[in-house]
Amino acid sequence: MSEQTNVIFIGRKSVMNYVLAVLLQFDAGADEVILRARGKAISKAVDVAEIVKRRLYQDKVEVSSCKIDTEEVGEEPNIRKVSTIEIILKKKE
């Protein structure tokens, strides 16, 4: 009954690796899957979302939210700022 949060962090693996991870979450009954990425992996997160939406779950999954933000990484005195993205994929009713 409790709502699960299914967050997938997009990193250095191949796009299809993450597409598969999303599929497994949806197949396990998740209503939504959250993709998070930062820096250069942002483009990959968008690819993953688009492949899931267009090729695998045509018209059955939609992007319900797409937010960008900035995070600080590293430790003093070497803190740097990096852009992030959060894409929420949601099953349509």
Added chain:
Amino acid sequence: MSEQTNVIFIGRKSVMNYVLAVLLQFDAGADEVILRARGKAISKAVDVAEIVKRRLYQDKVEVSSCKIDTEEVGEEPNIRKVSTIEIILKKKE
């Protein structure tokens, strides 16, 4: 009186190049600036948006929309699909 559309296509130039282009549009009186990018330039578009929002127009500019999509590029029979992003930066009242 007419509303202008101010679209900046993010490509191979440096991030600061595009940040400057956004500044020039806002300084010229634009209420909103639209960033478009595809493929690997998507990460750069997010960087541009975040730098404008956080460093240059703190709390005066917001991301009013962030949409992802897929475009087809190339000609038959070599059409391939590429992910795109559209980020709308808007001056707050």
